[in-house]
Amino acid sequence: MLPLERQKKILDLLTIREVLKINELTEELDISVDTLRRDINLLAKQGKIEKIYGGIKLAGRFGESSMEERMIDHLGEKEQIARKCCEFIEDGDCIYIDSGSTTYQIAKYIKHRKKLTVITGSIPVIQELINSEVELIIIGGKIRKEEQSVVAYDYIFNFHELNVRRAFICCSGITVERGISDYNLEEAITRKKMIELSKEVYIAADSSKFGKDVMVSIAPLEQIDAIVTDAGLDRGYQAQFKKTATRLVIA
Template structure:
C-alpha cells in the first residue's frame, strides 16, 4: 500500500471510530511502527489528526463546516447512492450544473458515458474527474477557495446568464422544512443562489445527516427546489413533512 493510500485509510478509520490506538493501526494496515509514525506525523502536520496518549484522533473542525477532504470519505456509501440516483435524471444532450461538494462530486463518476453532455461546474474535483471524458466542461471563472477546492465569485470573468442550464445539482449543509437549504460560506451560497436562478430544474443532493439543520447562510426555500435526493437513513418524520411541500423527495436505496 502506498503512503497516500495508507493515510487515506487512516482518515477513513478515524471517521468511523474517532479514536484509534497505534497498535490497532499497525495491525489494520500491516505496517511497522516506524512506517506508521511517518504517516501520522504527516497527517498531524496537515492538521487532519491529533496525537493522544497511545493513539490518534481526528481534529475537530473549528467553524462547524468540516473540510472537503473529510467530507469526501464521510458517509461515502450513501453519497454514492445519491449520486447514482441523480445520474438517472441526466440525459444525453443536457447542459447541467454540478455544484462543489462531496455528494455532487460523486455524480461525475456516473455520467462519463453520456453523449453530448455539457457540465458547468465550480468544483475542481469534478473537473479533474471529467477531464479525460467526452463531457464538455465549463468551469466558473473567479476566486479559488483552496480549502474547498471550488471557484466562487463567478462574475469576475463570465456572464453565466447566457448559459441554458437545464438541471442544477446543488449541495447543502443544512435542510429544514421552514427555511429550506443553507450553507456555511457566503460566497458558496451566492454562487448557488445564482445557479438556482439560472436553471430550469433544481436538484438538491444531500445525505440524511443534513436534515433538521439550519446553518449560517440561507440559500433557497423549498418552493424553489424541484427534487430533494437523499439516502435511506432519513427519519420517517422528515418523509412525512415533505409530503406537504411542492418538493419531490427521492430516497436512494441500497
C-alpha cells in the same frame, strides 16, 4: 448539571482536546451513556460537533468539516445518491454540478454520456471529467482551497445565455421551514445564482444534513424541485416533506 450546561461543557472540552471519546465524557461529566448520547445527538443536529468512531470532535471551520473528510464520510450513501441523480440526466443536457463531496460522485457516472455539457466550479469534478467525452465549462473566480472550488462573483458570472437544464446542488443544512443553507457565503452566492439560472434544481444531500439550519441561507424549498437523499432519512422528515411541493427522492 442542566442539559445546556452539559452541552456547553462538552464544547469547552472539545476546544481544548479536539477529539473526545465517549467513555472520557461520561467520566468527566458523571452521566450515563444514554444521557450523553442525547446531548451528542442534539449538538450534532445543530452542526456544532461531528460524530466519529467511538467519540466526537468539533465541527470543522465554522462548523464545516474539510473536503478531504467529507469525501470519505457517508461515502456509500453519497454514491447511492449520485447514481439516483444520474437518472435525471439526459444525453444532450447542459447541467451544473456543484462543489461538494456528494455532487462530486455524480461526475464518476456520467463520463460517457453523449453531448453532455457540465458547468462546474469544483476542481475534483474537473479532474474527474477532464479526459472524458463531457464538454466542460469552468466557473471563473477565486480559488477556495479548503473546498477545492472556484467561487464566482456577480461581475464575472456571465452564464445567462446558457440553457442550464438541471442543477445539482450541495448544502450543509435542510429544514422545511428555512430551506437549504450552508456555512460559506461565497459558495452560497454561486449556488443562489445557479438556482436562479437553472430550469430544474436538485439538492444532493445525505440524511445527516436534515434538521440543520446553518450560517448562510441559500434558498427556500419553493425554489427546489427535488431533494435526493439516502434511505437513512428519519421517517419524521419524510412526513414533513409530503406537505411541501419539493419532491423527496430516496436513493
